[in-house]
Amino acid sequence: MQLLEHEAKELARQAGIRTPRGTVAATPAEAAAAAASLGANVAVKAQVAGKNRAADGGIWIGPAPEAQPAAAAMFAKTVCGEPVRSVLVEESVATDSEAYLGVTVSQRHRAPVILFGAAGGSGIERRFAETGTTLPFSPSRPPARREIEPIVRATCGDTAVEPLTSVALATTRLFRQLRAQTVELNPLALVASGAPVALDVRVVPDPATVPPDATTPANFDFLALDRGGTVGVVSTGAGGTMLLIDLLVEHGLRPANFCDMRAGSARGNPARIQLALTMLKPFHRLRCIAINVFAGITDLDEFTTLLIAVLRDDPPAVPVIARLQGRRSDNARARLRSAGYQAVATVDELLAACAEAIG
Amino acid sequence: MSLLEDATRSAILLGTGQAATRHAARMLEYRTPLVAAVRPGGGGRFHGLPVYAAVAEAVDETGATAAIAFLPPQTVADALADAASAGIRLAVCVTEGVAAHDTLRALEAADGTGMLIVGPNSPGLALPHLSVLLGFLPVEMTAPGGVAILSRSGTLSYEVVLALAGANLGVSAWVGVGGDRIKGSTFSDLLPLVCQLPETEQIVLVGEVGGDDEERVAETLAALELPTAALIAGRYAPAGVAVGHAGAIIEDGRGMYKEKVAALTAAGVAVVSRPTDIPEALTRQRTGAPT
Numbered sequence: 001m002q003l004l005e006h007e008a009k010e011l012a013r014q015a016g017i018r019t020p021r022g023t024v025a026a027t028p029a030e031a032a033a034a035a036a037s038l039g040a041n042v043a044v045k046a047q048v049a050g051k052n053r054a055a056d057g058g059i060w061i062g063p064a065p066e067a068q069p070a071a072a073a074m075f076a077k078t079v080c081g082e083p084v085r086s087v088l089v090e091e092s093v094a095t096d097s098e099a100y101l102g103v104t105v106s107q108r109h110r111a112p113v114i115l116f117g118a119a120g121g122s123g124i125e126r127r128f129a130e131t132g133t134t135l136p137f138s139p140s141r142p143p144a145r146r147e148i149e150p151i152v153r154a155t156c157g158d159t160a161v162e163p164l165t166s167v168a169l170a171t172t173r174l175f176r177q178l179r180a181q182t183v184e185l186n187p188l189a190l191v192a193s194g195a196p197v198a199l200d201v202r203v204v205p206d207p208a209t210v211p212p213d214a215t216t217p218a219n220f221d222f223l224a225l226d227r228g229g230t231v232g233v234v235s236t237g238a239g240g241t242m243l244l245i246d247l248l249v250e251h252g253l254r255p256a257n258f259c260d261m262r263a264g265s266a267r268g269n270p271a272r273i274q275l276a277l278t279m280l281k282p283f284h285r286l287r288c289i290a291i292n293v294f295a296g297i298t299d300l301d302e303f304t305t306l307l308i309a310v311l312r313d314d315p316p317a318v319p320v321i322a323r324l325q326g327r328r329s330d331n332a333r334a335r336l337r338s339a340g341y342q343a344v345a346t347v348d349e350l351l352a353a354c355a356e357a358i359g
Numbered sequence: 360m361s362l363l364e365d366a367t368r369s370a371i372l373l374g375t376g377q378a379a380t381r382h383a384a385r386m387l388e389y390r391t392p393l394v395a396a397v398r399p400g401g402g403g404r405f406h407g408l409p410v411y412a413a414v415a416e417a418v419d420e421t422g423a424t425a426a427i428a429f430l431p432p433q434t435v436a437d438a439l440a441d442a443a444s445a446g447i448r449l450a451v452c453v454t455e456g457v458a459a460h461d462t463l464r465a466l467e468a469a470d471g472t473g474m475l476i477v478g479p480n481s482p483g484l485a486l487p488h489l490s491v492l493l494g495f496l497p498v499e500m501t502a503p504g505g506v507a508i509l510s511r512s513g514t515l516s517y518e519v520v521l522a523l524a525g526a527n528l529g530v531s532a533w534v535g536v537g538g539d540r541i542k543g544s545t546f547s548d549l550l551p552l553v554c555q556l557p558e559t560e561q562i563v564l565v566g567e568v569g570g571d572d573e574e575r576v577a578e579t580l581a582a583l584e585l586p587t588a589a590l591i592a593g594r595y596a597p598a599g600v601a602v603g604h605a606g607a608i609i610e611d612g613r614g615m616y617k618e619k620v621a622a623l624t625a626a627g628v629a630v631v632s633r634p635t636d637i638p639e640a641l642t643r644q645r646t647g648a649p650t
Contacts, residue, residue, distance in 0.1 A: 105459045107541060110466055111463060138467060139463035140467060223602065236514065237513060238512060238602065238607065239512020239515035239603070240512065241603060242567065242596055242603065243592040243593075245596070246593065247632070249595040294517050294521075295497075296495065296513065327499070
């Protein structure tokens with residue numbers, strides 16, 4: 001998950017990184033007004049989070065008078081799976097050459113790294129492998145100008161070393177300030193006059209630094225997978241949930257969602273179970289709900305009490321099958337059955353019961 | 360001797376809050392050699408353990424070489440760095456939601472002194488033959504035996520251990536490497552350490568999509584010649600999204616299921632699709648029966 005381009009560019013500007021002049025527009029009329037003062041040619045760019053907007057018609061460059069119809073067309077479509085709610089209208093920048101600059105937390109290096117590529121734009125992974133340089137640095141101390149200059153020279157030659165190094169320093173500062181997973185300037189354009197211009201800026205925050213949604217409790221993960229899904233999934237444990245989804249797919253059943261409700265820390269609060277079931281309500285093709293809890297040290301007695309109360313309070317429209325395993329699970333299953341719900345011990349039984357419910 | 364055996368002879372608790380309270384009794388019941396706890400201000404006792412104000416003090420007084428951290432994401436990285444400076448050799452971190460920038464600082468400190476970090480976001484580490492439980496793994500499900508389990512998922516490792524128990528297979532080492540993108544130790548780091556435990560005869564890997572932990576350990580496994588089975592979750596996970604675990608994300612076409620399976624299979628590992636298939640896969644590996 002990443003910030004929208006215009007948000008990322010605002011942060012970049014605050015960090016002293018140059019971006020094209022531009023304005024965000026929420027309607028075609030606003031786009032026309034924005035284009036009027038940006039020069040002969042403008043870019044209209046869909047503000048959606050996605051890696052290849054151009055492929056979906058999310059990037060348009062042309063004469064300023066045509067910005068309004070271009071924006072109108074963009075508002076009518078989805079780009080990278082998202083409806084377009086705003087566009088960024090920017091001056092079209094004349095560039096001498098383009099580079100790639102990224103600062104990211106590298107899993108491979110177990111360190112933050114600066115990535116410098118002599119060619120920017122799409123298909124960057126392939127181009128970077130051919131033309132790029134990586135500079136790992138200490139998480140406690142950002143690299144100094146004299147450490148960055150050599151890789152700039154090695155990658156882009158001797159022209160514009162000073163301005164490119166300055167942009168790299170500014171980008172690294174921004175990356176560290178945001179504690180981001182990635183800050184990427186791609187393409188970074190070298191222009192005839194002035195500092196290099198970041199034609200696109202991508203900021204990927206670290207999910208651990210993003211506060212939980214006001215409407216969603218912490219420690220609750222829900223991801224819609226298939227609006228036409230037939231099996232609603234309410235599970236606990238990310239890996240166990242992923243595997244349940246894999247097995248449902250392999251059995252020709254359609255899991256509607258991923259949901260890890262972290263039953264282990266419910267502590268007497270039914271809110272998470274209720275939330276999971278509520279979030280399944282918009283999935284209109286559900287034929288059953290599969291609940292999967294493997295209790296390592298979770299108190300299954302407490303969980304079962306909460307579950308029965310939640311199901312009685314707001315009965316789901318479709319059959320519920322619960323797979324409960326682990327400590328005192330036979331007792332938990334017995335209680336659930338006495339309350340009139342299906343309870344099984346193994347994932348295989350859960351899959352079979354779902355298949356039967358779907359018919 | 361394995362670092363796992365050597366370092367865990369004497370361990371300290373970092374943090375005495377809610378999480379530590381929940382799990383300390385179980386670790387002590389398992390007869391884990393816990394010798395002290397650390398919390399700001401120190402003083403008094405925690406589950407009978409002396410409480411020190413700083414990890415350096417705790418290490419000076421007790422000679423402890425392992426630590427289990429039950430601290431919040433905002434403070435745990437600094438605590439791990441302090442533990443490294445104090446001479447701790449193995450630290451297990453259960454904390455979820457640690458910012459990667461903080462994990463990287465902790466790793467830098469740990470690398471500087473040679474401390475091994477397991478986690479963050481790990482359910483823990485258990486060594487049944489040595490009565491060591493650092494974390495909250497449900498060790499009651501298992502018994503000392505010959506299978507070493509390295510897992511990116513807590514819950515899936517529970518499923519595997521249950522399946523092994525059903526086949527009368529016990530555990531020599533049970534290690535949760537955690538679900539984060541940046542991990543203190545990966546499969547490649549831990550495999551040699553669990554293999555150094557004299558009881559280890561078989562290996563089980565529980566992996567996920569995202570990252571390259573599985574691909575990187577494949578080569579070592581090929582050279583190992585111990586019966587090895589693996590389970591990889593997330594085959595049908597959508598690309599580009601972290602599914603539950605921050606580390607379970609297919610980024611730019613990398614970290615996909617089929618590549619992991621290919622790498623492990625090429626290394627002679629039996630890759631299965633469900634935990635209940637693990638015992639039979641290990642048997643086939645042991646007896647050399649065709650798969």
